[in-house]
Amino acid sequence: MINFPILSSLILLPFIGSLFLLFTKSKKENNITSKYVALFTSLVNFFLSIYLWALFDQTTSEFQFVEDRVWIQGLINYKVGIDGISILFIILTTFITPLCIISVNNSITNRLSEFLIAILIMESFMIGVFCSLDLVVFYLFFEAGLIPMFLIIGIWGGARRVYSAFKFFLYTLLGSVLMLVAIISIYWISGTTDFVKLYDLGIDTKYQNILWLAFFSSFAVKTPMWPVHTWLPDAHVEAPTAGSVLLAAILLKMAGYGFIRFSLGLFPVASEIFTPLIYTLSVIAIIFTSFIALMQEDMKKLIAYSSVAHMGFVTLGIFTLQQQGIEGSIIQMISHGLVSAALFLCVGVVYDRMHSRLIETYGGLVSILPKYSILFMLFTLAALGLPGTSGFVGEFLILMGAFKDNFLVAVIASFGVILGAAYMLWLYKRVVFGKLVNPDLKQMVDLNKSELFILSCLAVPTLFFGFYPDPLINTIEVSITDLIKVYNFNIVGKL
């Protein structure tokens, strides 16, 4: 089994599936067929990735399943491989995609097969991002993801979709081009863009700061960090439900992953220097966007701002450079992937019925939609980090790491937890509790089978990893210990 290129198959399978979709005629009666084709492809991918996890060796921090092929002679090798940090993101991607595909029931009416193609291609690119071991290959996948997302927002989005799609595309592109300059510079300085070799070679301290900033410009936009987060609420609000889910659950994770992999791994000295900057921006993101979230009228926008705040925790945790902090960040990202996906789906459920995302439209849903209210409550509580949900594990570990590293920052960030509870509970109260004022709401029906299925699929891991996070922690532990060891070794005497 060693020779079977399992990672390349993970990347290629959705492509092949989308090729099939291209040739499935998109007539009305065929919509079901194309959906099954897409679902089948993504499920095969999911099981393949689970199999990958089963084969994965947790006791080493070396890259596993490495494939190394000459791609551009003497310049770039196509190199993929995974370690404890990346495997969880791959599984998250392959887990969320089938749920997205199931969720496009009635919300997308026109050009369904194109939509599914876009989602599948997106999945390919995302998996590629998480397993590429060459900077150029990474950049390729990282940027290529813009195309399907641009189309998803632009074609199937809401009223202001054009504005949002452009904002999304140009913001991210502007951030990334500087990263491209940095990658080429690294090639020029070190003679390779192969990541494993760069780890060993190290990058000269005098270049690190400027390169770190170039990478930072890209990741900060993608994370998104305050003050370049403004594209996110727009993109989320206008994107169709499945698009929002992909965006929140997977796209935002690319930057967090990039911070751990590239900023810490390649530029340890610069990371140490710029830690105060990250701390400041993260704390501002946590506090400031939580306040903004409190004031939102639009449910999707509120959740989008809460994403910014949660990602603030993630960046904070990464740069504490404590075992707990980084572990917490990764778990927080996984948990946010599950929970925010679920929350967007919850909004999508009521939006499909009432065609409104405004909070004031709703109220008193508990009496007519009992199942929905229970699941929505579960995810609300997970988002605010109640013990027993995966959200708690992540936030707790991050704050623990932060307290070790910088007391003040940790104290301020802890206020973010309280604010998070405030806006999430208030949202829940206004939507679900209270009197049923709006008479139109009475016609709403509770979750249908597929909605119930999707939300339960997301609820199970949320609860499971909340009570028993060991599978996650065991997978990432060795890799992170090693990362921190190398990091501390590299910064000794260089500051």
Added chain:
Amino acid sequence: MENLELVFPEIFLSLSIMFLLILGVFKKNSSKWIQNISLIILIICAVITFNETLSTNEIKLFNGSVKIDYLSSFMKIMTLLAAFLVLVISSSYLKIFKIFLIEYPILILSSVLGMMIMISSNDLIVFYMGLELQSLALYVLASFNRDQIKSSEAGLKYFVLSALSSGLLLYGCSLIYGFTGSTNFDVIANQLNSNEYAITFGIVFILVGLAFKISAVPFHMWAPDVYEGSPTSVTLFFTMVPKIAALTVFIRFLYVPFINLIDQWQMILIFLSIASMLFGAIAAIGQTNLKRLIAYSSIGHIGYALAGLSTGSNEGIQSSVIYITIYIIMNLGLFSCLLMMKRNNNYYEDIEDLSGLSKNHPLLSLSLLVILFSLAGIPPLAGFFAKFYIFKSVIEQSMYFLAIVGLLSTVIAAFYYLRIIKIIYFDKEKEKYDTDHSIWLKFSLSVSTLLILLYFIFPSQLIDAVSRINII
């Protein structure tokens, strides 16, 4: 005269042009004949040139005034193939405008002849002769649709401004001749006294003339008008073929005789490059006519090719050649789409006419999507790699400012490409266009789209092909 067979393509081409002229005069209604014969001639020339590439290294003929090497063969093959495709996909367009005349293929052949002479020139006079031959043919081609005022205007404008630039170029040539005593590139290189300021003046004048021919900012003013006014098939020719020849002359002229004066001309090239990239990106935003927009976009793309040339290294030259190759493929696809936008014998060239194209013509709009994202330089499409090689060679020379400006202008340029995509995919649909396109049009569109889309699988091939170009 022992190596005369090396200029056989040029000789064959000139003889064929004369033969075709005679045939056209004596045989009535022979335009279809002449069209087909010219296609065959182009293919024969390309095959012969290709054989040369395999057999020869660097050979100089006619007292060193003509130079045949790998670069010249590569560029000639590109010129010939591009001209072939232009001829073959333009016939239906010409028929509709009733300008399917014998002169059209003959003029294209003669301008191709001029370009081939330019490409292998190693002497200022030979170079100038080739340049004028191709320009004269292009003036007539620009005003080929003589019943339309815009087309005549385009021809006249191009003629006046081009004559001015030729004048500047000649002045530069005479300065260089005066201070080095020769017009031959190699002799100039030997005689060069780098302290002579007049030579710098000469270089500047010649650069201005050349920059005009490839429409680099600030000598671009003619391009949008001429591109818009000329018949679409001629515009296609304009955006692709003359650029190949002019770029080769740039390489030959700057890197053979004046490589030691790199400090003098590098700044000029960097300026031309930055100005073209930025101006092309910004000015294209406000355009409503597709041909005008393509004019500005081609100005921007030339800026990137010049960025590669300004590095003064072999890698830079190679990256420029790669860039121009990929650019030509993308342009071919774009124009094939443009030539497909036809309804009831009417061609549509406004951006708004693309509105909602994806509903009625899913495959056509998918190809446009690929081409436009590639032009914007988004991975994993070919356009990204073209830019990647350019920036790689630029950064290797530590020219970070140029690289960053270039990348920022890609972001600006992405905006107007995205706008077209938005119109195609997000807007309301209009009436259907005709679908009865010629097989060649479909062929060129699908081949160029597939090449762009699948380039990332075999990126090494093109690099291998250009890696034999060693000028320095």
